Amino acid sequence: MGDKSSEAGQLMLITPERVFYAGLLGRPRQRCLGAFLVYVAIKGGLQLAAEGAAEGYSELAVVPPNLRHSIASDYRSVICILIEPETVCDGAFELLAKRLSSTQRQFFVERLRAAYEQLRHQPCTGDIVSAAFDIMCFGEALPPRILDARVVQAIAQIGRFSGDPVTAASCAAVAGLSASRFLHLFKQQTGISFRSFRAWKRARHLLHFANQDHNLAHLAQEIGYPDSTHFSHSIRHFYGLKPRAIFSGSRNLAIYRSGLVGAGNSAWTQEAG
Template sequence: MLYGPDRVFYAGLLGRPRKRTSGALMLYASMDGMLELTVEGEPTRTVEAAVVMPNTMHSVSSDRLSVACVLIEPETIERAALAQLAATAAATPEAELAGRIRTAYRAFRHRPARHDITPAEFDTVIFGAPLPQRRFDPRIARVLDEMRAQPGNVLPASHCAAAANLSVSRFLHLFKAETDVSFRALRAWKRARHLLNFANEAINMAHLALDIGYPDSTHFSHSIRRFYGLKPRAIFSGSRELDIFRNAAVPLEHHPPA
């Protein structure tokens, strides 16, 4: 797995997850055989590859119990480019999209240096060119950079508002206007996403829950199941042999505040 704050490429065991609601744009491809995909409100489809929009409840399964998956953080891409990417992926023949993702897997696997892959390089391997980066009000960019760099830190809205010299209500309004998602929802997703950084480690679950910002194990388990459709222990048990290559955060661009 290539793990970074903006992109993730995973190839490995799928398990048998329940419904999940990822905060990222998801591109799925079977490693072998076909996948069963159910998106909320739509009939189940048998697919070789598929795209699922961010914050969309869905489930995916495979008799082969393996999958390749690309996670793209939506706030890192221009809105129009994100919509175009999703539309293009959905219109691409499944065999072609699956082949592109499998080819990317082989390219990443045989790359000598995998800890220094930038989002632009990641995008080029999969999509042929870097995806255009969204620019933010600098006050929001600073908050997003902190979320991405240290997602396990407790980050109250009141703290962010004060740092931006805004009221809490104005900060929350500006944050959603810039990112298209609420501060609370994005903070919850980044925290749950941070679990992937430790997925192949032998670690105490209760301690991990506290270390990445959850008040207790119950909240930890509930959040992980909501985002991944699996209990934390199931994720860890299926990731013991997983190689994880971690990439550092790249600061977001910003535009002058309105």
């Protein structure tokens, strides 16, 4: 990663199941991401305010999926790890959160900062699977969740972001199930409703374009939003920032992508603004 963006210290590694972000935090209102989050301060500490919990200050903060929260940093930038909840078995997040919040906290702070330096200075060659990502960040692979093949197929459909909009009815038809039976199966397997899952994946897909100049109306349509209003509302709900603010703060961000939904052998691609 020898480009100017990574030399400046701002980078994002995106895989279908994980994201490693190191860059500007911005000044968002409350955010509510659909992934398990681990924040680490690059310097100084972090102030976390989450619904239902007292405010806390630390170098490391853990937030479960779909919890409204705000995060502030003593420094302009932050490290943030996103882990998709449907990719790990039940209870894995809770166990990891206990370890990250225990007497081992400082060990994980230093490990994640070291992972950041590794990604800054060592080129990425080949693909990276979730187990390798987890070992780099946490020292061990998180146990994967085994999903019904019909749900896996639906998730792959949602992740293509091309062609006709993906609906519960279309996924149910492919799975050979009624719409009601499919929706029940999907929530039972993933722990979240089909609509909420699809909304988060659309918003997550925006990350691939964060450092590029785009016509927002065209980008909204490409990602699968019906119009710019829905696009802006959804992005602000998840990230606490307007789309334009995300693009403005990501101009010097180096983006590295590994893998595609349903394809495990693709090479790394880089998109640096």
